[in-house]
Amino acid sequence: MSAPKGASCGVEFCAVPDLKDCLHVASSSKYHFILIPLVHPQFKREFLSGKSKDRSGPWTRSDMIICSSDWNSLVVGKLSPYINIDSKLPVIAKNSEETLNQELALATHLGLCALTFRLNGDLEKNLNFARIIYDKLAATLHFQAQVWVQVPMENPKKQAYTYREDKDIDSLEIESPWQWWNQFRVVCDFDKKLIVALIVSHDLPDQEEIDRWLGEPVKCLIIPTTVFITNKKGYPVLSKAHQGLIRKFCPLDVQFVISGANRHQCMAHYYHYIDYLWKNWQPNGPIERFARGFEDYLQCPLQPLMDNLESGTYEIFEKDPIKYAEYQSAIQDALTDIGAKRKEDDLEPIVVMVVGAGRGPLVRAALNASINAKQRIKVYAVEKNPNAVLTLQALQREMWGNVVTIVSSDMREWNAPEKSDILVSELLGSFGDNELSPECLDGVQRFLKDDGISIPGSYTSYIAPVQSSKLYNEVRACREKDKHPLTHFEMPYVVHFQNKYDIDSPQPLFTFHHPNTDSKIDNSRYGRNVFKAKQDCVLHGFSGYFDAVLYKDRKISIEPRTHSPRMFSWFPIFFPIKDPINVKAGDEIVSRFWRCCSPKNVWYEWTVEKPVAIPIHNPCGRSSLIGL
Numbered sequence: 001m002s003a004p005k006g007a008s009c010g011v012e013f014c015a016v017p018d019l020k021d022c023l024h025v026a027s028s029s030k031y032h033f034i035l036i037p038l039v040h041p042q043f044k045r046e047f048l049s050g051k052s053k054d055r056s057g058p059w060t061r062s063d064m065i066i067c068s069s070d071w072n073s074l075v076v077g078k079l080s081p082y083i084n085i086d087s088k089l090p091v092i093a094k095n096s097e098e099t100l101n102q103e104l105a106l107a108t109h110l111g112l113c114a115l116t117f118r119l120n121g122d123l124e125k126n127l128n129f130a131r132i133i134y135d136k137l138a139a140t141l142h143f144q145a146q147v148w149v150q151v152p153m154e155n156p157k158k159q160a161y162t163y164r165e166d167k168d169i170d171s172l173e174i175e176s177p178w179q180w181w182n183q184f185r186v187v188c189d190f191d192k193k194l195i196v197a198l199i200v201s202h203d204l205p206d207q208e209e210i211d212r213w214l215g216e217p218v219k220c221l222i223i224p225t226t227v228f229i230t231n232k233k234g235y236p237v238l239s240k241a242h243q244g245l246i247r248k249f250c251p252l253d254v255q256f257v258i259s260g261a262n263r264h265q266c267m268a269h270y271y272h273y274i275d276y277l278w279k280n281w282q283p284n285g286p287i288e289r290f291a292r293g294f295e296d297y298l299q300c301p302l303q304p305l306m307d308n309l310e311s312g313t314y315e316i317f318e319k320d321p322i323k324y325a326e327y328q329s330a331i332q333d334a335l336t337d338i339g340a341k342r343k344e345d346d347l348e349p350i351v352v353m354v355v356g357a358g359r360g361p362l363v364r365a366a367l368n369a370s371i372n373a374k375q376r377i378k379v380y381a382v383e384k385n386p387n388a389v390l391t392l393q394a395l396q397r398e399m400w401g402n403v404v405t406i407v408s409s410d411m412r413e414w415n416a417p418e419k420s421d422i423l424v425s426e427l428l429g430s431f432g433d434n435e436l437s438p439e440c441l442d443g444v445q446r447f448l449k450d451d452g453i454s455i456p457g458s459y460t461s462y463i464a465p466v467q468s469s470k471l472y473n474e475v476r477a478c479r480e481k482d483k484h485p486l487t488h489f490e491m492p493y494v495v496h497f498q499n500k501y502d503i504d505s506p507q508p509l510f511t512f513h514h515p516n517t518d519s520k521i522d523n524s525r526y527g528r529n530v531f532k533a534k535q536d537c538v539l540h541g542f543s544g545y546f547d548a549v550l551y552k553d554r555k556i557s558i559e560p561r562t563h564s565p566r567m568f569s570w571f572p573i574f575f576p577i578k579d580p581i582n583v584k585a586g587d588e589i590v591s592r593f594w595r596c597c598s599p600k601n602v603w604y605e606w607t608v609e610k611p612v613a614i615p616i617h618n619p620c621g622r623s624s625l626i627g628l
Contacts, residue, residue, distance in 0.1 A: 010258070016036045028268075039475060115151065211341055215540075425456070434573065460509070463593065528592050600627065
């Protein structure tokens with residue numbers, strides 16, 4: 001197994017007398033990039049009037065000091081800290097605007113990968129600044145750099161009040177810096193090149209507030225050297241709380257920046273410690289290995305009724321170490337119960353029908369269960385994919401023999417020669433019913449005996465409100481030439497969530513039972529759920545999960561609180577909304593979901609009722625259908 005890659009770590013310089021020397025110092029201490037001022041922090045320029053208006057000579061260093069590839073990959077430019085475009089003094093505001101435009105033009109000329117500045121207040125102090133930044137970001141052909149917005153984790157006012165004995169901190173209403181960031185990025189229309197550089201504070205905020213940042217596009221953590229403490233050997237380390245913070249953000253593949261004066265023997269020690277935390281975090285469980293590279297990657301849900309799965313798809317899901325073990329245990333328990341009810345002279349084998357047999361993992365589970373339960377069985381393996389049937393036929397010929405009968409047919413069109421004692425299926429999708437398990441099993445349950453057992457016996461879908469700028473921008477970037485620009489906001493996606501914040505816990509939505517004993521079968525559903533926000537946040541959509549009761553107490557689940565350990569066959573599902581909704585702490589989020597059915601298709605419709613009403617998504621299945 002290859003060793004985990006190291007942490008990407010940079011170092012910040014407050015001034016740069018010699019750029020090459022700074023790069024050498026950073027490189028020799030193992031750092032990968034540097035943050036430097038584009039212009040000396042004290043070199044103010046006057047564009048309207050004043051002594052320096054006609055000052056001769058260059059206002060910053062030459063671009064030829066280092067080569068273009070080093071500018072592109074090793075340098076993040078800091079904008080001048082005194083820029084104040086929103087100043088009430090017209091002269092300061094105009095000079096600041098000219099200064100900002102000059103430095104943005106320089107960054108474009110140098111081809112920098114990123115620019116950064118510190119956000120120190122709400123939108124009232126930054127609206128004009130935000131307008132100019134967004135103008136540059138919108139000019140995508142000319143401005144390719146990312147903009148790292150430095151945001152403190154704690155409001156400096158709160159830290160100042162901490163040391164005042166005459167103030168009750170709990171009674172103060174001090175705005176969270178997250179509000180500054182949220183206002184700024186809303187004005188910039190959630191531009192994907194606008195990302196967060198989070199400044200780690202000495203006193204960390206509440207856990208819920210930290211979790212909210214997990215739903216934001218956090219590119220790097222800026223860690224002041226003053227946050228580090230010294231261990232017994234004299235090396236810099238972080239407190240356990242700060243270590244926990246680092247580990248929370250590691251899954252987002254963040255970079256790190258060490259800021260401030262060296263307070264220990266060598267700057268390299270800070271890097272080595274961060275790298276140590278990074279490598280010790282690296283997960284290596286079956287879910288992490290399976291999902292590697294698919295974090296926050298949008299995928300269209302499978303439609304196995306419409307499309308035959310490929311060999312590689314079967315192979316991936318057959319490697320799940322938990323799902324088939326649970327199915328085998330459920331089948332074994334069912335065989336044992338049926339066997340216990342039978343008379344001793346009843347020598348007929350128990351009939352097991354595996355509908356949607358794929359390449360045979362459930363057939364193997366049934367055969368193994370029969371051995372463990374000491375019960376004779378007869379298996380019908382029903383599969384509509386003719387290519388998978390070839391595999392089933394080969395397995396029957398080489399391993400299973402006459403115990404297994406292969407049926408090449410759509411289960412809904414098959415006429416079974418006898419009724420089954422156990423009906424086994426694996427038709428569940430990420431939302432439980434989104435691969436049309438209800439319709440398939442309703443169509444084949446006529447071949448189940450009156451006292452027969454369906455595995456699974458029931459399944460329930462769950463939804464939860466979620467904040468994720470990353471996923472919102474991923475959906476927004478999906479454009480197809482011949483489709484309406486909002487089509488992709490009316491489709492559910494299978495996604496392995498990483499960069500997201502759960503606004504509230506999941507709640508059950510739709511439930512299906514098998515066999516379905518209703519006199520008139522109707523698989524349409526409607527659900528209304530009420531969630532509550534613990535703090536200010538932004539609603540970008542809903543995450544979806546399911547759990548299933550296979551038989552009695554045998555269950556499988558991808559719902560986070562009851563997730564079957566090490567099971568990776570299903571990623572959650574994501575229902576986006578067209579326009580992000582700002583939610584206040586204590587607000588109710590009321591969602592409505594519909595599962596709609598026609599003779600040919602099934603589709604979902606969804607909307608938000610509170611805190612503001614929005615249009616229904618996917619009416620009449622205009623953007624997303626599941627074909628029957």
